[in-house]
């Protein structure tokens with residue numbers, strides 16, 4: 001398996017280099033390889049006949065990363081479980097994925113059938129990075145996601161998907177052994193995979209954010225103090241860093257990629273001054289298409305493409321083909337908004353044991369003489385004359401109000417223009433009469449609401465004017481670091 005061979009090569013070639021900086025400690029590639037071997041030795045007898053999917057309780061320690069690689073070498077699929085997730089959620093994942101072995105690199109023993117790995121330093125085994133050849137699973141990982149829709153579903157990503165992603169990513173940025181790379185994501189979120197795997201394949205060093213330090217200012221301290229060169233982020237983070245923009249200066253940063261949610265050009269322009277030498281990329285992709293599959297380069301000199309202030313998501317990466325479809329999955333003309341559907345080598349083999357969902361989420365369609373399998377993203381997009389995709393919003397965020405189709409992003413766009421640096425989120429609410437109305441959450445203690453509404457009335461039709469407003473000092477974020485719209489919605493209901 002190419003990916004495993006490449007990892008093995010990197011470990012051997014860069015054994016003296018630092019692989020990780022975790023909780024103020026550096027670990028070399030040799031330390032990591034030793035840890036991987038020890039964990040393999042410990043789990044090998046326990047894993048036989050335990051099935052392909054192994055639960056992994058994710059912690060911020062070297063043992064957890066070593067466990068991922070040990071599982072891959074043993075031909076297993078890791079399924080991340082989060083120690084802070086509610087017990088019944090983890091249990092539901094264990095049941096759904098038929099997990100009968102859980103690896104926990106800590107002293108906790110939370111789940112049945114948990115193998116506790118205390119440390120990867122003991123006992124010391126001979127370093128062995130040769131993959132076992134028996135019963136290899138097709139899948140590298142299965143992520144159970146529930147971000148915006150709230151319904152957990154298992155997304156298996158195969159080694160083939162991952163290898164194709166890595167190839168495509170290489171065209172955006174070639175990481176090398178001198179790079180120092182930020183890894184700020186929970187291992188339950190697929191952005192973590194690109195953040196640790198790409199550096200490890202290149203012999204670079206991965207800097208993780210200790211969980212108790214998820215103060216946003218710590219990220220830039222890490223960037224500055226350790227002169228990080230590569231950072232992969234979700235856009236919400238720069239909103240949090242905004243108060244510090246004047247203090248942040250990271251001339252060593254050479255590549256900064258955003259993905260996971262809409263990126264607003266105005267904030268990005270300000271942020272870009274903190275990283276004067278970095279290539280900045282806005283990438284897009286659902287978990288189902290392996291992390292990211294389209295990308296757009298931010299241009300410091302020329303005008304950047306936006307729609308309602310949201311950065312363009314650009315063109316397909318290598319191996320991906322995306323189309324915009326309307327009714328009956330007809331491909332739409334340039335400029336027409338419809339649902340973005342994606343085919344190619346990065347598309348998941350299908351949801352884990354969910355034939356019903358697979359039937360609705362994937363379809364076959366002829367395209368230029370080829371019968372291709374497409375994934376329905378649920379994202380409303382259009383393609384411009386230049387072949388770039390523009391992100392409009394979630395299909396399910398397109399509210400129907402008094403029969404009119406309303407784009408919530410448009411309300412947010414005009415509100416942000418009026419409020420300048422204050423963040424807002426528009427939400428479609430169902431009132432007691434079962435009618436839809438617009439709620440607006442504002443990330444501030446207070447603002448002149450009447451003036452905002454008067455301004456919006458000059459920009460938007462009457463049915464798009466918010467009828468409920470709430471203020472919150474800081475928007476809640478989900479465990480992936482994205483704005484948690486579901487929690488914001490409950491604030492309206494409880495208001």
Ligand SMILES: Nc1ncnc2c1ncn2[C@@H]1O[C@H](COP(=O)(O)OP(=O)(O)OP(=O)(O)O)[C@@H](O)[C@H]1O
Nearest residue numbers: 145146147148149259260261262283284285286287
């Ligand atoms: N660059 C981007 N611009 C705008 N939106 C983006 C961008 N990148 C990702 N997204 C949004 O994030 C979604 C993918 O996120 P992810 O796969 O983590 O799932 P989710 O929608 O947050 O949660 P879930 O599918 O579990 O409900 C995309 O479908 C899109 O809506």
